[in-house]
Amino acid sequence: MSEIKKEEEKSLNFIEEIIEADLASGKHKSIITRFPPEPNGYLHIGHAKSICLNFGLANKYGGKTNLRFDDTNPVTEDTEYVDSIKEDVQWLGFEWANEFYASDYFDQLYTFAVKLIEKGLAYVDDSTPDEIAQQKGTPTTPGVRNEYAGRSVEENLKLFEEMRDGKYPDGAKVVRAKIDMTSPNMHMRDPIIYRIKHAHHHRTGDKWCVYPMYDFAHGQSDSIENITHSVCTLEFIPHRPLYNWFIEQLEIYPSHQYEFARLNLNYTVMSKRKLLQLVNEKHVSGWDDPRMPTISGLRRRGYTPASIRDFCDRIGIAKRENIIDVSLLEFCIREDLNKTALRRMVVFDPLKVTITNYPEGEVEVLHSENNPEDPNGGVREVPFTRELYIEQEDFMEEAPKKFFRLAPGKMVRLKSAYIIQCNEVVKDETGKVTELKCTYIPESKSGSDTSGLKVQGTLHWVSIPHAINCEVRLYDRLFNAEDPQSEEGDFKDYINKDSLHVIKGAYAEPALKNTTFDERYQFLRKGYFTLDKDTSAEGMIFNRTVTLKDAWAKEQKK
């Protein structure tokens, strides 16, 4: 009940308003949307916004969503991308009603072009690309029509057929819609609708050597599928008159296009072209590098589908350009993982601690909760011994007042174990601290503490004889600039050289021995982690999904 109320109270975005009005007026009985990626790259978080929007709309209003590959350009497209896109959409948690391809409609599209020619609304043009660009004019000066526009219907029909039959080389001829060379909208100045490409298509093979342009495929594909609300990004606004013109002239189902602002995230780039460059030039290890804003990168990093959906829900849908703060994405994943991740202890930068009053060779099995946020989460066993590792950074010889950790003479609690006191600092010749000699307070055992002592800090630790050596990979933002592409020079000049920090000598508590790829962990006081696919028999490798909020780091900056 309260759930329904909450739903009602949440305000609608402008597309939902349009849909509700269309449903209320009877313009549509139900809705159909589509997600139309071009299979020429991997999906990124910006696509996730579009996916969540399109599928979310259909879910909310009881409609359906098609997955349609916009594969009209065989030279850049590949089945590798088709497969990755399908995997990513499914992983995000969405099911498409139909899997379609623009290439499914090539025959129909060809017929549409013929119809336009027959109506005297399209012609074959032999001009070179340069000439066409010349004649097109500029946004402030009108274009001019050339002599080819005067060809007869019969001649155009014959030429188009010959183009289709492979009589001409690439670029020799194009088909253009005859609209208005003086239109203030450049897209209406006799746009090219078909071009010759003797290229192998990932689905239709060598059947075609003429391929429709985006503008001549997208709207018609929407129409063929009876898409009621065709949602795309802002840069297609000037295409809308053309979208409508084709539908009107072809007298087919009137789909309508609506535009929203694409997602931008700060400290990253979000164009397939730039992401491809990062991959090709080896600035990252691949499309699924955990630093990439791709769906596959986020997945490998440890982001959950729910957290990404939540993020897309929170950023909203509007028409103004925006740059979302990554801190919101991080908030979403922390919120999800805090409730579900298993707590474990891992020391990244070990400092040996010897408990001088603890018997040599003794092993005490302690228990620690798997997740304090989950009352049913249970506990795990943690062995305690005389020799332990703690974090180097958790000890300071000369500690400031606000340092709540270990220092000579000071006491801290070891999580789920005992309170210890530091009695002696052991150093090597260079003065580096190599070991701490401490004593433990036997009455301070976690869960049955009768010591009456109050300490300010609690540290994570591992028993040296039980510690598992592992590798952890810490990630930071890929770029130093908030908006790398708007900065002076090349966006790659702003790559963060320290975006990857590998620690090979980390030590994990033994409960981590049974780690699986689906499990998410919180390494206490360190952040959220998940197993990386590079893990092998040689050892476990963990990716840091996101840090914990760190009030101490903030304090230090002051």
Next chain:
RNA sequence: UGCCCGAUAGUAUAAUGGUAGUACGACAGAUUUUGGUUCUGUUUGUCUUGGUUCGAAUCCAGGUCGGGCAACCA
């Protein structure tokens, strides 16, 4: 200098002619066997100038600023 979009706290996003609200962030405090979580509080906003109106973030006009448009890409 043509056409098209847009402008509400630091960042996003509501308010659909009637009290400018929410989230994230930031800051302060409480709780805490994670300097996590949780809780409480604080801070900051309608681009501008006119007009319509009892009343304007909202409607109208002018301006300013930002973005997009001249691929045989999508």
